[in-house]
Amino acid sequence: MPSHASTSPIRLNDLTHPIVAGLISVIVNYGGTFILVFQAAKVAGLSPELTASWVWSVSIGVGLTGLYLSWRYREPIITAWSTPAAAFLVTALATTSYAEAIGAYIVSALAFVILGLSGYFEKVIRLIPLGIASGLLAGILLQFGIGAFGGATIDPLLVGLLIVAYVLLKRLSARYAVVGILVLGLVFLLMQDRVNLSGLTLALATPVFVMPEFSWNALLSVALPLFLITLTGQYMPGMLVLRNDGFKTSANPVVTVTGLGSLIMAPFGSHAFNVAAITAAIATGPEAHEDPSKRWIAGIAAGVFYVLIGVFGVTLAAVFMAFPATFITTLAGLALMGTIGGSLAGAVADPTHREAALITFLASAANISLLGIGGAFWGLVIGMVAYIALNGRLPRRETANVSVGEGAAK
Structure with a gap:
C-alpha cells in the first residue's frame, strides 16, 4: 500500500x-523546455506533420502513464518527456536519419x-x-528559486507583482498563494496584451507512424546515450523527489510503465518519457496540498x-511557449518555495x-556537466563519495524513513 493512502473522502475544496x-x-514543462x-x-x-506527431505522441504518452501511475498508487507520480535527452537530440539528429x-x-x-x-x-x-536525497533535490531546485527573483532585472513590474502578491497571499491565505499568483499573472x-491568442485555431493532431530502422551506429550514438542521459x-x-516528500512507491513499476509507454509511442516520434523531476516537485510538495x-x-x-494538449498537437503547446520567460521562471520558483525549504x-x-x-x-x-551527463548525477556521485568517506561505510538500505519524509513534506 502507498505510504500516504487515505480512506478520507475527497471534498471539492x-x-x-x-x-x-x-x-x-x-x-x-511546455513553457520552459518544450522548445x-x-x-x-x-x-x-x-x-x-511529423513534428505534430512527435508532440502528439510525447504528450499523450506522458499524460496516460502519469494518469495510470497516479491512480494506481495514489501518489502524485508526474511523468514527463526527457528534457536532457531532447537537448541531446538537437545535435544527434543532425547526423542520424529519423527512421534510425x-x-x-x-x-x-x-x-x-x-x-x-529486473x-x-x-x-x-x-x-x-534521505539527507543526501534532500541535498540533491535542494541543489537541483536552487536555480529555480533564484530564477524567481532574477527576472526582476528584465521585467521588474511583472516579477515584482508576482513576488509581492505571493508574500501577501501567504500572509492572508497561504493555501491560495500559488493559485493567486497564477491567476493574477x-x-x-x-491586460498588457503580452499573450496573443488571436491566431489560435484548435486543430486535431494526426499521429504519423514511421517504420523504424536499426543500425549499430544509431544504437551506439543515439540509443545508448539516450538511455544513460x-x-x-x-x-x-x-524518484528522489518522490522519496523526499515521503512517497514510497517502488521505482520498478514506474520505470516499467514509462518504458512500455515510450516503446508504444516511439514509432510516432516520442523520444523518451519518464518520471518527472523539477515539475514533479511542484505537485509532490506542500503547495499542492x-x-x-x-x-x-x-x-x-x-x-x-497533457492528454488535452496532445490531442490538439502543436496548437496548444505553442500557447504555453508564448508566455514570457520571466513569467514561467518566476511562477516555477515561487511554486517550488515550499519544496526548496523542506529539502x-x-x-x-x-x-x-x-x-x-x-x-x-x-x-x-x-x-556539473561531464561526459555528456548532467549535474544531478554528478551531484549525487560526489555526495555519496563524501558520505562514504565521512562515515567509513556504505549507507544502509533506507527502510524506516517514511515518517521523516512525511514530516518534511508537510
Missing part, C-alpha cells in the same frame, strides 16, 4: 490546489522495461540516505492536461549526514 499544481507543472523538441525537429528536417532515430528510441525504451522488471533500480534508490499578461538526468532525481494523501490528484490533473531542512536534519548532504547540495547546484 481538496481538488482546487492539486489541480492548480498539476496545471502549473504542465505550464512550466528543445521543436529545435530537434528542425535539425532533423521534419515536416510539420526511431529505432534507437525503441531500443532505449526496451532497456528501461528490462531495467524496471528490480535493480529500486535497490540502488534505497541505498541513498495571467490577468496581468492579458534519461536514467541519470530524469529517473534518478525524479497540506495533506500528502490528497496530492495524487495533482498527478491525475497533470495527466489530463534544505531535510538535508541538515540529521547531524551524521549533514556534511555529506551539504556537499551534495553544493555539487548539485553547481550543475
